Amino acid sequence: MFKIKFTSCSLLATIFVATVGLAGQAAQAADKTLTIYTYESFTSEWGPGPKVKVAFEKTCGCSVNFVSVADGVALLSRLKLEGAGTKADVVLGLDTNLTTEAKATGLFDASGVDVSALKVPGDYKDDVFVPYDYGHFAVVYDTQTIKNPPKSMKDLVDGDPSQKIVIEDPRTSTPGLGLLLWVKSVYGDKAPEAWSKLKKRVLTVTPGWSEAYGLFTKGEVPMVLSYTTSPAYHMVAENTDRYQAAAFSEGHYIQIEVAGLLKNAPDKELARDFLRFMVTPGFQDTIPTNNWMMPVSATSQPLPDAFGKLVNPSKTFLMSSEEVAENRKAWVDEWLAAMSMN
Amino acid sequence: MLLTKAEMRRAMLGGVASLAGIVVFVGLAIIALLLLSGASSILTVVLEPYILWVLRFTLWQALLSTLLSIAFAIPVAQALARQPHFPGRIWIIRLMAVPMGLPVLIGALGLIGIWGRQGVMNSVLLKLGTVEPISIYGLSGILLAHVFFNMPLACRLMLAALERIPGEYWLMASGLGMRRGSIFSFIEWPVLRAVIPGIAGLIFMLCATSFTLVLTLGGGPAATTVEVAIYQSLRFDFDPGRAVVLSLLQILLTALILGALSFLPALRDEGMTAGKDVRRPDGGLPGARLVDGSILLFAALFLGLPLMSVVLAGLRSDLLKLLREPIFWQSAATSLAISISAAILALLISMTLVSGRRAVLLRRPGASGAGAFFAAMGGASSLVLLVPPIVLATGWFLALRSFGDVSCVAPLLIVAINALMSLPFVMRVLEPAFVVHKRRTQKLAASLGVTGWVQLRLIDMPALFKPVLTAFSFAMALSLGDLGAVALFGSDSFVTLPWLVYSRMGSYRTSDADGLALILGIVCLLLTIAGTTGPTRREVAFHG
Numbered sequence: 001m002f003k004i005k006f007t008s009c010s011l012l013a014t015i016f017v018a019t020v021g022l023a024g025q026a027a028q029a030a031d032k033t034l035t036i037y038t039y040e041s042f043t044s045e046w047g048p049g050p051k052v053k054v055a056f057e058k059t060c061g062c063s064v065n066f067v068s069v070a071d072g073v074a075l076l077s078r079l080k081l082e083g084a085g086t087k088a089d090v091v092l093g094l095d096t097n098l099t100t101e102a103k104a105t106g107l108f109d110a111s112g113v114d115v116s117a118l119k120v121p122g123d124y125k126d127d128v129f130v131p132y133d134y135g136h137f138a139v140v141y142d143t144q145t146i147k148n149p150p151k152s153m154k155d156l157v158d159g160d161p162s163q164k165i166v167i168e169d170p171r172t173s174t175p176g177l178g179l180l181l182w183v184k185s186v187y188g189d190k191a192p193e194a195w196s197k198l199k200k201r202v203l204t205v206t207p208g209w210s211e212a213y214g215l216f217t218k219g220e221v222p223m224v225l226s227y228t229t230s231p232a233y234h235m236v237a238e239n240t241d242r243y244q245a246a247a248f249s250e251g252h253y254i255q256i257e258v259a260g261l262l263k264n265a266p267d268k269e270l271a272r273d274f275l276r277f278m279v280t281p282g283f284q285d286t287i288p289t290n291n292w293m294m295p296v297s298a299t300s301q302p303l304p305d306a307f308g309k310l311v312n313p314s315k316t317f318l319m320s321s322e323e324v325a326e327n328r329k330a331w332v333d334e335w336l337a338a339m340s341m342n
Numbered sequence: 343m344l345l346t347k348a349e350m351r352r353a354m355l356g357g358v359a360s361l362a363g364i365v366v367f368v369g370l371a372i373i374a375l376l377l378l379s380g381a382s383s384i385l386t387v388v389l390e391p392y393i394l395w396v397l398r399f400t401l402w403q404a405l406l407s408t409l410l411s412i413a414f415a416i417p418v419a420q421a422l423a424r425q426p427h428f429p430g431r432i433w434i435i436r437l438m439a440v441p442m443g444l445p446v447l448i449g450a451l452g453l454i455g456i457w458g459r460q461g462v463m464n465s466v467l468l469k470l471g472t473v474e475p476i477s478i479y480g481l482s483g484i485l486l487a488h489v490f491f492n493m494p495l496a497c498r499l500m501l502a503a504l505e506r507i508p509g510e511y512w513l514m515a516s517g518l519g520m521r522r523g524s525i526f527s528f529i530e531w532p533v534l535r536a537v538i539p540g541i542a543g544l545i546f547m548l549c550a551t552s553f554t555l556v557l558t559l560g561g562g563p564a565a566t567t568v569e570v571a572i573y574q575s576l577r578f579d580f581d582p583g584r585a586v587v588l589s590l591l592q593i594l595l596t597a598l599i600l601g602a603l604s605f606l607p608a609l610r611d612e613g614m615t616a617g618k619d620v621r622r623p624d625g626g627l628p629g630a631r632l633v634d635g636s637i638l639l640f641a642a643l644f645l646g647l648p649l650m651s652v653v654l655a656g657l658r659s660d661l662l663k664l665l666r667e668p669i670f671w672q673s674a675a676t677s678l679a680i681s682i683s684a685a686i687l688a689l690l691i692s693m694t695l696v697s698g699r700r701a702v703l704l705r706r707p708g709a710s711g712a713g714a715f716f717a718a719m720g721g722a723s724s725l726v727l728l729v730p731p732i733v734l735a736t737g738w739f740l741a742l743r744s745f746g747d748v749s750c751v752a753p754l755l756i757v758a759i760n761a762l763m764s765l766p767f768v769m770r771v772l773e774p775a776f777v778v779h780k781r782r783t784q785k786l787a788a789s790l791g792v793t794g795w796v797q798l799r800l801i802d803m804p805a806l807f808k809p810v811l812t813a814f815s816f817a818m819a820l821s822l823g824d825l826g827a828v829a830l831f832g833s834d835s836f837v838t839l840p841w842l843v844y845s846r847m848g849s850y851r852t853s854d855a856d857g858l859a860l861i862l863g864i865v866c867l868l869l870t871i872a873g874t875t876g877p878t879r880r881e882v883a884f885h886g
Contacts, residue, residue, distance in 0.1 A: 083743075
């Protein structure tokens with residue numbers, strides 16, 4: 001059965017490839033294959049994917065096959081669309097806001113990985129999903145324009161409305177949802193009032209992180225909602241201190257990225273091996289300067305100096321996945337109402 | 343009888359087949375989505391105050407954008423038509439094709455480079471003494487961007503119509519000593535009035551389904567289109583039923599509005615001509631040259647400055663490094679393959695629809711069933727723009743998942759979706775040209791007994807070569823810049839250029855993205871250059 005499907009697939013692919021004169025993707029030679037669904041920036045040539053593949057293939061006697069979609073949310077949608085028929089053995093790249101819904105699909109199995117030694121702020125523990133990196137949300141600013149960056153969420157909300165910030169939309173993007181939860185964590189029931197004040201400083205709300213960060217680096221707006229680790233990219237890859245994250249005294253909301261294995265994976269032991277490998281240096285080494293996030297366990301080399309200069313949040317906010325799943329709609333509506341008022 | 347019975351039947355069958363193809367392609371996707379979720383109550387979605395409010399904003403901004411684009415395009419198209427020898431004229435026309443092929447986000451960043459808070463306009467104004475920077479974020483930004491993307495489209499289609507005016511009209515106008523006002527009201531306006539509804543309808547639909555521009559330049563969630571709500575319901579909420587209901591709502595309402603404004607494309611008689619190229623009498627006067635020159639200069643700046651900011655950003659990137667990357671060539675090849683296939687498919691479907699529509703008209707112009715069929719073929723090819731690609735892609739993904747690995751048919755689906763999305767554009771280029779051509783040559787061809795292959799080679803090919811080429815380059819540019827459906831299927835062996843642009847932007851590499859966007863823009867320009875060459879005379883005379 002599988003064979004037939006494979007053949008018809010390669011036939012179609014061949015027709016298309018032959019028509020356009022592209023080189024076909026050679027079929028994998030190894031007998032064991034581990035299929036990992038993930039997001040696109042993980043598998044891009046500068047992402048962790050290629051290195052992870054090489055490192056894991058050395059030990060597993062298998063070949064790793066990545067299938068990537070746009071981002072973590074698209075990953076969950078893809079799983080829901082495919083249901084039990086999914087080809088994924090491992091899904092890598094959901095964040096803690098999505099795990100309740102991911103579990104509700106009934107497609108995931110307990111990881112069986114001992115996560116007690118992992119260092120993740122906010123004490124995230126789960127028997128299904130294994131964290132592999134994290135980052136705190138932060139307001140990143142341009143030091144050439146902003147001389148007195150906000151020192152707290154309150155500063156940001158009450159600050160000078162002519163100094164603008166660009167944020168992401170919580171209806172369409174994970175950083176947007178992150179900010180929503182951050183403001184909720186700080187202000188609680190007073191969140192709508194905070195939003196209607198912050199609204200005056202918001203230049204615009206973009207559908208995703210890329211648009212917002214593009215506006216920021218083009219100099220259109222001096223502040224953007226991003227991660228505490230963003231300045232590390234500019235320091236390491238571009239050798240500039242120009243962009244910095246603002247430390248907020250109330251604390252920062254965290255995004256933890258996780259992976260899980262699927263019940264229907266034909267070789268569950270292999271999938272489990274991968275999850276175990278994920279928290280060892282072979283995988284973790286690739287996280288800081290390829291995914292620009294913080295590793296969850298020791299890396300074989302100390303982190304680059306730039307990481308020492310990053311904001312280290314005094315307090316971490318993290319709501320439980322259940323709480324987010326339960327309230328997300330109501331909170332987004334609340335945000336909509338506050339941000340749409342004139 | 344202008345068509346033989348067999349020709350007539352063939353044309354009708356072709357039209358029916360294409361219409362059925364479109365309906366089935368869209369219908370299956372929608373059914374698959376509904377089967378997964380069970381239809382959520384249409385009424386509850388419609389009655390949500392939030393959705394009503396979003397609908398109102400969607401239609402309001404689309405209406406304003408359309409009016410502005412059309413109002414701006416009329417004088418520009420007139421000036422271009424009046425001044426065939428204006429220096430750089432061909433380049434203005436070619437420039438007009440570029441916004442269409444650019445990924446929307448890149449176009450938006452180009453606009454911001456000029457009109458943004460830190461843009462050229464504000465620095466000029468600041469020097470002139472204004473204190474506060476003018477802000478485009480909000481409705482004004484949305485309108486600006488929509489005019490930037492759609493005015494050129496309107497202008498090109500109007501220009502094509504003006505250039506189809508038979509030379510005899512100009513001889514007559516000269517002979518009668520007609521002035522500018524009379525030329526406009528007796529010659530140009532009747533021609534424009536006939537094409538404007540179709541063009542306006544197209545732009546209205548494009549603006550009603552706008553997404554990235556509305557969010558990025560809208561300044562906040564008060565600016566939200568139904569398309570955003572559809573996207574939202576397929577993302578975090580994952581409620582395909584709601585997505586379908588919202589899509590249907592969007593299609594229905596827009597169709598009603600377009601129908602009420604009779605914005606759906608109509609056919610109209612165009613005069614007979616011997617096809618002689620005649621110089622217009624109104625272009626040479628010094629006053630006319632000055633006015634037209636200023637209009638063209640203004641339009642060129644309006645379009646050119648944001649594009650220039652895209653070019654400058656692109657030149658700052660490491661282009662040589664980008665060109666050395668294998669992934670660039672791989673994605674360029676994939677993009678070209680997809681856009682060529684999509685353009686061919688769109689041309690084929692359009693040709694069958696155009697011939698089908700014409701056959702219906704010739705056969706029984708008065709019959710009511712025929713009228714409905716005629717309208718259905720025209721309407722389906724237009725309204726397909728209102729079905730969000732993400733809905734089509736998700737629906738087909740669901741429909742195909744039980745048959746095996748969907749990612750292998752992904753290229754075919756993306757080609758089909760892109761072809762459908764470019765159909766309305768291709769139709770608007772091809773149909774008028776085809777109808778005029780047939781009207782001018784059919785009787786003579788029939789009387790000479792020239793049919794079939796010979797007719798195609800000797801009569802149709804030379805005259806229709808140029809519009810077909812233009813339509814082809816239109817369709818190709820459109821699908822080159824499209825990110826749409828790829829995002830859902832994306833896998834590592836299947837990367838397109840716009841996907842690469844977004845992927846670089848999504849991982850801090852803005853400068854790479856700028857460079858790739860520049861390359862994409864150049865490819866679109868090359869395509870248009872190909873689309874605007876060919877026989878230099880407007881119509882090739884019948885010389886069989």
